[in-house]
């Protein structure tokens with residue numbers, strides 16, 4: 001597993017599209033609001049989505065087993081601490097402990113150019129929407 005942090009002007013190079021086949025993921029580090037944040041990109045049915053690697057239940061990384069984000073059937077992104085499930089396309093929590101359902105992972109906007117994935121840092125601080 002590689003954690004990447006490379007900058008190209010105001011966007012960050014995550015990696016190459018062909019490094020993330022369907023059902024796979026890649027982690028990267030990007031500064032957000034002055035702090036380095038671990039993020040991840042997933043390939044769900046051929047479409048790439050990226051989020052900050054921080055659960056909405058408790059602000060912990062989702063991948064207790066490094067770089068494993070999908071449920072066994074590949075339908076959801078799952079936090080391995082208490083099994084909250086998120087919709088890969090939107091980051092919405094649809095199943096989880098406590099009152100975490102309905103909250104969203106923090107999306108990272110992506111651009112793809114010439115087979116390279118670029119990430120744009122979201123503006124402002126990360127949301128304070130955790131249960132505990």
Ligand code: FES
Pocket residue numbers: 055056057058059060079080081082083084096097
């Ligand atoms: S920390 Fe993610 S489900 Fe509890």
